[in-house]
Amino acid sequence: MSVRVPLIELKQASKLYGGQRVLDEVSMSIEQGTATALIGRNGSGKSTLLSILAGLIHTSSGRLIRQPNVIIGYAPEMFPGLKVTPEQYLRSMGRISGLAAGELEHRIQELLAGFYLEQFRHEIMMNFSKGMLQKINLIQALLVSPALLLLDEPLSGLDLPAIDQLIALLRELQKEGTAIIFSAHEPQMVEALADQVLVLQAGKMIRNIKGTENLWVKPTTYIYCTGLSSSEQMELTDRPGFISLNIIMDADRGEGVGLTVQPEATDDFLRQVLGAGGSIVSVEPQGESGI
Numbered sequence: 454m455s456v457r458v459p460l461i462e463l464k465q466a467s468k469l470y471g472g473q474r475v476l477d478e479v480s481m482s483i484e485q486g487t488a489t490a491l492i493g494r495n496g497s498g499k500s501t502l503l504s505i506l507a508g509l510i511h512t513s514s515g516r517l518i519r520q521p522n523v524i525i526g527y528a529p530e531m532f533p534g535l536k537v538t539p540e541q542y543l544r545s546m547g548r549i550s551g552l553a554a555g556e557l558e559h560r561i562q563e564l565l566a567g568f569y570l571e572q573f574r575h576e577i578m579m580n581f582s583k584g585m586l587q588k589i590n591l592i593q594a595l596l597v598s599p600a601l602l603l604l605d606e607p608l609s610g611l612d613l614p615a616i617d618q619l620i621a622l623l624r625e626l627q628k629e630g631t632a633i634i635f636s637a638h639e640p641q642m643v644e645a646l647a648d649q650v651l652v653l654q655a656g657k658m659i660r661n662i663k664g665t666e667n668l669w670v671k672p673t674t675y676i677y678c679t680g681l682s683s684s685e686q687m688e689l690t691d692r693p694g695f696i697s698l699n700i701i702m703d704a705d706r707g708e709g710v711g712l713t714v715q716p717e718a719t720d721d722f723l724r725q726v727l728g729a730g731g732s733i734v735s736v737e738p739q740g741e742s743g744i
C-alpha cells in the first residue's frame with residue numbers, strides 16, 4: 454500500500470515578534486496536487502505563515518518539515534517597481550533558479566503572453582501599475598515550474614481577464630501535481646480552487662475545512678480589555694467558549710488583552726474580566742467568515 458507523504462508540514466509552529474505572538478501553534482499538512490486557501494482578517498497571520506513555508510523566516514517554536522529538493526515558487530504580497538525591464542528581471546530570476554537558457558526564454562515568452570504583458574517586455578517597471586507589477590510577481594513565482602506554489606493575495610490588483618487567466622493556469626498546475634497555498638480575501642478564488650480552507654484568527658488556526666461547502670464559519674466575539682494580571686489572563690483561557698488570547702501593547706493604554714470567544718460565552722467573559730478588576734475597552738462581534 455502506498456503512503457502519501459506530505460510535501461510540507463507545520464507542527465505547532467509559533468512566531469513571536471517582540472513579545473507579540475503572531476502565529477500560535479499552527480499545524481498543517483500539504484500534499485502534492487492540492488490547493489489550500491488561507492483566509493482570515495487583516496493581521497491574522499497569513500503572510501507570516503506563507504513566509505515561514507517559503508523558508509524566508511523561521512518559526513519561534515514548532516517544526517517545519519519539507520520533503521528534500523522541493524522547488525518552491527513564492528509570490529509575496531508586495532512587489533516593488535524596479536528600475537529594470539520585465540525581461541531583464543525575469544532572466545536574472547530564472548538564472549538564479551538554475552533554468553537553462555532555452556527553457557528560460559520559452560517560459561518568459563509564454564508567461565508574458567499569458568498575462569497580456571508582451572508589449573511591456575522592454576519597459577522599465579518603475580512606472581508599472583499595481584496590477585502589472587502583480588503579474589510580474591506571479592510570473593517570477595511560476596518561472597521555475599514549482600512543486601509548491603505559495604501565493605500571497607495573488608488577485609490583488611488584477612483585472613477580470615487576468616483573474617480568469619490565473620485561475621485557469623493554477624487549475625492546470627494543480628492537475629499536473631503542483632501543490633498551491635494561497636491567501637485570499639476574495640471568495641471567488643477560494644471557491645474556484647481550494648480543496649482545503651484554513652481559517653486564521655489572531656494567529657490561531659481556528660478551522661480546517663475540507664472543500665468549500667462549509668466555508669462560512671461561526672461568528673465570534675472579540676473583547677479588548679486591560680488591567681488583568683498574567684494569572685488572571687491564564688484563567689480566562691480555561692473557560693468554556695474561549696478561542697484565543699493576544700497580548701496587546703498600546704502606547705496610551707499600556708498592556709491589554711484581546712480575547713476571542715464564542716458569542717454565547719461573551720457575558721460570562723465580561724463578568725469574569727470585571728470581577729477580576731479589569732476594564733473592558735471594547736466588545737466587537739466578528740463576521741461570519743474569515744475572509
Ligand SMILES: Nc1ncnc2c1ncn2[C@@H]1O[C@H](COP(=O)(O)OP(=O)(O)OP(=O)(O)O)[C@@H](O)[C@H]1O
Binds near residue numbers: 494495496498499501
Ligand atoms: N516583521 C514584523 N515585525 C513585527 N510584527 C510583524 C512583522 N510582520 C508581521 N507582523 C505582525 O504580525 C501580525 C500578522 O501579520 P501578517 O502580515 O502575517 O497578517 P495577514 O493575515 O497577512 O494580514 P493582511 O490580510 O492584512 O495581509 C500583524 O499583527 C503584523 O503587524
